[in-house]
Amino acid sequence: MGVLHYFNVVGSSPPSKDSAVQVIYQDTEKVSSRPSKVTPxxxxxxxxxxxxxxxxxxxxxxxxxxxxxxxxxxxxxxxxxxxxxxxxxxxxxxxxxxxxxxxxxxxxxxxxxxxxxxxxxxxxxxxxxxxxxxxxxxxxxxxxxxxxxxxxxxxxxxxxxxxxxLGVAFVAAALCLGVCAGLDFSTIADGPDLLSMVRQIDPSRLPEDVRDECLHGIDKESRIQKGDWLAIWGGSSTSAFMLNQIARLAGLRTISVVDVRKHAVKMATNNITRPDIVVDNHDPQRAIEIVRSATGKRLRFAIDTVGRETAGHLLECLQQHYATEDEPDVSTATPESAHLIGLTGLPKSSPPANVSFHNMPIKLFHEVPELGEALMLWLERLLSRGLLVxxxxxxxxxxxxxxxxxxxxxxxxxxxxxxxxxxxx
Structure with a gap:
């Protein structure tokens, strides 16, 4: 699973356990079954x-x-x-x-x-x-x-x-990765290949406002693959928590931008849930520099879970500069297409020529029964096998x-x- 690295942009040491989120309510009694009589x-x-x-x-x-x-x-x-x-x-x-x-x-x-x-x-x-x-x-x-x-x-x-x-976050993460980024889940507990699935469905059955994303959002040749980097801004959210887990199950390398003092210790406690790299969000510009450096300036996929401003930070992370003093032979290379996926917002400006913007097509889950069912059966297998925390x-x-x-x-x-x-x- 790799080693978790800490990047603290303000120069302090890794956070202590004292910084963990405290329990708000203390009652942990288990839910019990009740009679099933339905009243009007x-x-x-x-x-x-x-x-x-x-x-x-x-x-x-x-x-x-x-x-x-x-x-x-x-x-x-x-x-x-x-x-x-x-x-x-x-x-x-x-x-x-x-x-x-x-x-x-x-x-x-x-x-x-x-x-x-x-x-x-x-x-x-x-x-x-x-x-x-x-x-x-x-x-x-x-x-x-x-x-x-x-x-x-x-x-x-x-x-x-x-x-x-966990349900909404799981669905959002699966649609972001499976449709917008084109990740094939078939190697993970017999998961679905969502992109292939939606492109085999009669287009008239796809919700009109997400149809273009489903059919033309990403070329099959550009789909995210095992070994690729995925940057997640807002890595402490439940959606990001699910995104990171599913991505790592598929062999992606993940880099999460979070408040290190609050969340890094907790993220590091479980090999299944921890990202490959954690970057502190205290100084966004410094975080952008670290993401670009850590991913070798080859980052093609990024998902924002916070809002328009942080999506803009990820857009900067995706801007690839191939010509450097150390790599003069690639100065004329054409950057590969990059993909920015927003759960809650995207930058107001139009994307650069080599970047595509994506909105997560949540309607697919409840308007296309075969896709929704494929996700739910997969969720059952993931939970039963202990693959998803x-x-x-x-x-x-x-x-x-x-x-x-x-x-x-x-x-x-x-x-x-x-x-x-x-x-x-």
Whole structure:
């Protein structure tokens, strides 16, 4: 797996264990199964307006099933995401009011699909809802509708708390690497070759706003390959945590730009999860220089998980200068195409001639069933075989009433390098 190197741009020594993120909540009691009787009304958290707290109600209608691939789960644990507080604070991604938020959870199957399915009543399932317009699938309610191609069986080796905090990040990472960068996962627990898959699908079935990315985002000859470098800015986020793991499973070399003092010790504790190189983000320009130097000025792929400004830093990392005093023979070489993938934003300016910008095509997961199902079956294998490590759980709280308090902690920046989850009793 290689050796983890520390690059501290301010000149201090590697961080101590005292700098690790502290646990916010102390309760670690395991979730237990409950009776599966479904009631016509349920508890739910409603958002009634922008910049308002979520309000708990006890008489919200229990969602109904539609089609033969949907099933109903009783919510056990909700994984909280930054979008859960950013959407109401900045008034985006809210298609209707009152609104139900929540993108991921672990639930117990209460009603299984009508068609033959691997999900049976009583099974625990990781449910991932990227279809934010369908409130039946939102996590902030007692009963949640799931589709069999957007859910994974929770293996006994993974706790419900851990399972509730990894799904969205896993899907985002897989789509970034598999579609935007063209990484073939077939050598990793029989994973899917997503790029080949989407290009064999009738183009009319691909969501219109991601169709060009799927069909023309990257040439097959330019796909990322074993041994290539991948730079990740914001390496402490859950998405980056998954990106790094999947990339290293595929034989890529990873370089993560993070707050070293906060996160480097934790990142170094597990051979599966640690990057090849960690760079401190304290001085962005110095970090850019280190990334370029460490990758031998041959970096072609970079993924940003933070925002437009840091995506701009990665764009600088990708600018390749082949002519140097030490390498005069390559002064006339044409740089290979480079690829910048943004999870939350890309630079405003148009990309240089040798760089392509990519937006992660999340809609593929819930609008193309065969692709969503391929990812979920792969996730089940990865977790069952211990190939994928869930993110750290920094806090566990109880009940819908605790959600607002937990989101406030996230607003204040108190949650970093792991996840906060809420059990639903």
């Amino acid at each position: 009304h349920q508890r739910a958290l409603l958002l009634r307006g922008p910049r308002e707290p979520y309000v708990e109600v006890s008489d919200h209608p229990t969602p109904s099933l539609d089609g033969n691939r949907e099933f109903l789960v009783r919510n056990l644990v909700i994984g909280l995401n930054p979008i859960d507080w950013k959407a109401p604070d900045f008034n985006f991604g809210i298609p209707e009011l009152p609104y139900i938020s929540g993108r991921e959870l672990v639930g117990e199957v209460a009603i299984s699909p009508k068609r033959r399915s691997r999900f049976k009543p009583g099974d625990k399932a990781i449910v991932i809802s990227t279809d934010y317009r369908d409130l039946r699938k939102a996590a902030y309610q007692e009963y949640v509708v799931a589709t069999d191609f957007n859910a994974a069986r929770l293996p006994p080796s993974v706790s419900p708390e851990a399972g509730s905090a 869930p993110p750290s759980i920094l806090g566990v709280s109880e009940g819908f009433g605790a959600v607002n308090q937990a989101l406030d902690s996230m607003r204040r920046g108190e949650v970093s390098g792991g996840r906060v989850v809420v059990r639903i009793p």
